Amino acid sequence: MESPFLNEIRQLPSPNSSFASSYAFMIQINKLAKKYKYAEGYSVNPLDLTIEEGAVFGLLGPNGAGKTTLISMLSSLLKPTSGSFTIDGLNYREHKNELKQLIGIVPQEYALYPSLTAYENLSYFGSMYGLQGNSLKNKILDHIEILGLSKFAHTKIVNFSGGMKRRINLIASILHRPKVLFLDEPTVGVDVQSKNVIMEYLRQLNAEGTTILYTSHHLNEAEQFCTRVAIIDQGSIVCKGTPKTLIAQQEGTKNLEDVFLAHTGKALRDHA
Numbered sequence: 478m479e480s481p482f483l484n485e486i487r488q489l490p491s492p493n494s495s496f497a498s499s500y501a502f503m504i505q506i507n508k509l510a511k512k513y514k515y516a517e518g519y520s521v522n523p524l525d526l527t528i529e530e531g532a533v534f535g536l537l538g539p540n541g542a543g544k545t546t547l548i549s550m551l552s553s554l555l556k557p558t559s560g561s562f563t564i565d566g567l568n569y570r571e572h573k574n575e576l577k578q579l580i581g582i583v584p585q586e587y588a589l590y591p592s593l594t595a596y597e598n599l600s601y602f603g604s605m606y607g608l609q610g611n612s613l614k615n616k617i618l619d620h621i622e623i624l625g626l627s628k629f630a631h632t633k634i635v636n637f638s639g640g641m642k643r644r645i646n647l648i649a650s651i652l653h654r655p656k657v658l659f660l661d662e663p664t665v666g667v668d669v670q671s672k673n674v675i676m677e678y679l680r681q682l683n684a685e686g687t688t689i690l691y692t693s694h695h696l697n698e699a700e701q702f703c704t705r706v707a708i709i710d711q712g713s714i715v716c717k718g719t720p721k722t723l724i725a726q727q728e729g730t731k732n733l734e735d736v737f738l739a740h741t742g743k744a745l746r747d748h749a
């Protein structure tokens with residue numbers, strides 16, 4: 478079955494497109510909101526948020542809080558109901574195609590062709606971003622090696638474990654060296670070893686200048702990994718700051734999980 482993300486990246490401009498110069502805030506969100514068709518209320522209430530260039534920003538919240546909805550709007554996979562945002566100074570309405578080249582998206586669901594090999598999948602995704610020839614080949618082989626998958630480059634994705642698919646999903650999103658990387662639960666369902674490799678690689682990308690916005694339910698991971706976090710609940714941001722500041726501000730909290738529970742409560746968030 479064709480991935481829903483393929484249509485989006487098919488219309489990408491060439492990697493040589495010129496972008497706006499750097500801004501102190503890589504992402505500026507202004508009253509951005511989403512109400513799904515036929516839904517009773519808003520999944521994301523009008524919210525403002527700024528994310529600095531070079532940040533590792535964690536968007537944390539219980540099930541159904543609005544994390545995927547917000548990240549999908551920012552990565553142009555979902556049309557906002559109202560409000561606006563800029564990435565690297567580019568407004569999403571006027572610069573849709575440039576923005577697609579500027580960002581990488583690691584969706585929660587695997588956006589891979591199961592009947593193709595890892596190498597074939599990555600060739601396809603790389604070519605969608607305008608990469609080709611030896612340059613594309615070398616990038617693919619380098620990344621496959623860094624993420625520990627050289628032995629499986631020519632194995633079909635259908636035979637991959639969850640952790641291996643997550644690593645290929647990540648490579649597919651960064652071959653074109655995006656300035657901003659959106660990751661929706663990049664370590665969900667993977668073993669500790671794969672998680673370790675993924676997080677190490679994300680740290681390296683960030684050290685080389687990629688701004689990262691990621692969602693996760695792993696609060697320990699977020700506490701270690703993020704320079705800033707925002708906790709979102711029922712479509713609204715309930716607190717934001719560095720993990721250290723949030724822990725210090727909230728009385729009786731020792732870690733980010735305590736802060737999370739203090740702000741979102743202990744009630745279950747089951748929904749269907």
Ligand SMILES: Nc1ncnc2c1ncn2[C@@H]1O[C@H](COP(=O)(O)OP(=O)(O)OP(=O)(O)O)[C@@H](O)[C@H]1O
Nearest residue numbers: 513516520538539540541542543544545546547748
């Ligand atoms: N296509 C849709 N149509 C209607 N409502 C939707 C749709 N997608 C999500 N929602 C609703 O929007 C709200 C926010 O969902 P979203 O998936 O953004 O939450 P989330 O924080 O990512 O949750 P999770 O941690 O479970 O992935 C939920 O109430 C969800 O049921």
